[in-house]
Amino acid sequence: MHIFKKILIGVAILALLLLLLNKGVNIWVNNKLPELLSEKNMSGYHIAYDSLKIDVWEGHIVIKGIRVTPKNALKDTANKAGIYARIESIEIKDFKSMAVLFSNKIKARSITVNTPKIVFYKKTDNALNNSRSIGSEVVKPFESIVQVSDVYLHHGDVKIIYVKNNKPVLNAANIDVKLEGITVNDDILKRTIPFDYKTYAFQCDSLYFKKNAVYYIKAKNIQTENEGLSLTNFEMVPEMTRRQFVAQTPIEKDLYTLKAASLDIRKMAWGFKDEQLFFSADALVLDKIKANIYRSKEPVDRPTKTKLYNRMLRDIKFPLRIDTVKITNSEIVYEEEKSFEKGPGKISFSKFNMTALHIKGAKGHTRMADVTIGINCLFMNVSPMKVDWKFNVMDKNDGFNIKGSILNFNTKNLVSFTKNYSNMKQEGIFDEVYFNITGNDVDSKGDFALKYHDLKVSLYKKNDPSKKSKIKSAIANLIVKNDSHDKTKNVAVSVKRNPKTSFFNFFWRNIEEGLKKILI
Incomplete structure (x- = not known):
């Protein structure tokens, strides 16, 4: 019994010591923590x-009504650069009191940030100056105050604004973020992504991102986690008019307008290994694309060689794999314009459906399966x-084969291109068109076949495209064979590639040669 009393007294004394220690630590931390968050903190921000x-x-720590301001901005009100934030509350769980006492840093298992409104004012009009600026401008300042394993952010809004014109470079609304298993150190801060993590998830109601001086990107309902990404209402749209684009483009270049109802990436893996980006996915699916590709012929031809698709994929510097790319229910329009006065010629493909298999970069491979592309659509x-189109990325000759057909085509539907582009109108029916072209980076050859009837041509004056040239039209109709007499005519074609033009220009010249051989 005497021993039992001693044990009870010992336990009571130990409990009292723990209580006093906890009380003392609690008082210390309550005094120390506000100091860490004040202007004396080691970051460049006043909290x-x-x-x-x-x-x-x-x-457990709960902080409410947080305001974050750059310390420099408090001294110099004309200098707005830096991060400004208003946060409803922050909850820190499993924090280590000894770290607060001895390292001037909050170390904890997790931090939850509720309803932050964050504005990042930048001195440049890029979302990030370079791959290091996430670490230097965002992660490092706050890592000097708080170090945690897991970060959760709920219902956040983030803006990046260019100070000079006060216009947004990025605007993301109603963000939810989950990052678990975070590691940050000096070596990791030097990487493109300045922290390691085990799992992540990201949701965002809407996103605006100024890609560069020409394009902005918009999207809604963005959701991504470890193995997938989906979004709706995607747009990559020019911020300038066609005239403005041509005026600031000395060399021929395409201007794109891209929209898609939805984008879905399945079984996705990406990241950086030894500073090397990698990306792989089982499938990329795009639905209801509306794509417009515009080219003006007013700028000079590009002086450099245009790569074919084999070479483009072969030259990718990082490991890339997408097993299947699907485009469904889409519309593609190509416009080419010699001058703004004449207007563009247009070629369109509607109800466009495509399946492409084995999209890979060459890095890490010595052999690969052919890239195969199947397309079904309505021409004009x-x-x-x-x-049906195929090529092999590892083929250094950039070989390819493309074959297909067009049925029951009324040539009047091509007037939107030929009238504006070559002062010509045509009428008549191409009942059947077949092509099978094999080529490489240097030349191509193949077969072209055409069955047609009632073909007529009208030529217009160069100086006055609104007026028909009767003499030229009459001569052209004497030269052109206006009927295949219910037979499919076959010819061989052979074309030397102009290395400065695109694959599609190269392909079209094969079709053009076949038409000339049959019709003239």
Whole structure:
């Protein structure tokens, strides 16, 4: 019994010591933590708040009504550069009181940030100056105050604004973020992504991103996690008019307008290994694309060689794999314009469906399966068109084969291109068009076949495209064979490639040669 009393007394004394220690640590931390968050903190930011509740025993901190302001901006009100934030509340769980006492840093298992409104004012009009600026401008300043394993952010809004014109470079609304298993150190801060993590998830209601001086990107309902990405209402749209684009483009270049109802990436893996980006996915699916590709012929031809698709994929510097790319229910329009006065010629493909297999970069491979592309669509919105196209990325000659057909095509539907582009109108029916072209980076050859009837041509004056040239039209109709007499005519074609032009220009010249051989 005597021994039992001693044990009870010992336990009571130990409990009292723990209580006093906890009370002392609690008082210390309650005094030390506000100091860490004040202007004396080691970051470049002043932090103010409405209330701070600390439970040392539970390792729990709740801060409400937080305001974050760059210290430089407090001294120089004309200099707005830096991060400004208003945060409803921050909850820190399992924090280590000893770290607060001895390292001037909050170390904890997790931090939850509720309803932050963050504005990042930048001195440049890029979302990030370079791959290092996430680490130097965002992660490092706050890592000097808080170090955690897991970060959760709920209902956040983030803006990046260019100071000079006060226009947004990025605007993301109603963001939810989950990052678990975070590691940050000096070596990791030097990487393109300045922290390691085990799992992540990201949701965002809407996104605006100024890609560069020409384009902005928009999207809605963005969701991504470890193995997938989906979004809706995607747009990559020019911020300038066609005239403005041509005026600032000395060399021929395409201007794109891209929209898609939805984008879905399945079984995705990406990241950086030894500073090397990698990306792989089982499938990329795009639905209801509306794509417009515009080219003006006013700028000079590009002086350099245009790569074919084999070479483009072969030259990718990082490991890339997408097993299947699907485009469904889409519309593609190509416009080419010699001058703004004449207007562009247009070629369109509607109800466009495509399946492409084995999209890979060459890095890490010595052999690969052929890239195969199957297309079904309506040419000029009316005529069934089918294309089968294949090439191999590892083929250094950039070999390819493309074959297909167009059926029941009324040539009047091509007037939107030929009238504006070559002062010509035509009428008549191409009942059947077939092509099978094999080529490489230097030349191509193949077969072209055409069945047609009632073909007539009208030529217009160069100086006055609104007026028909009767003499030229009459001569052209004497030269052109206007009927294949219910037979499919076959010819061989052979074309030397102009290395400065695109694959599609190269392909079209094969079709053009076949038409000339049959019709003239």
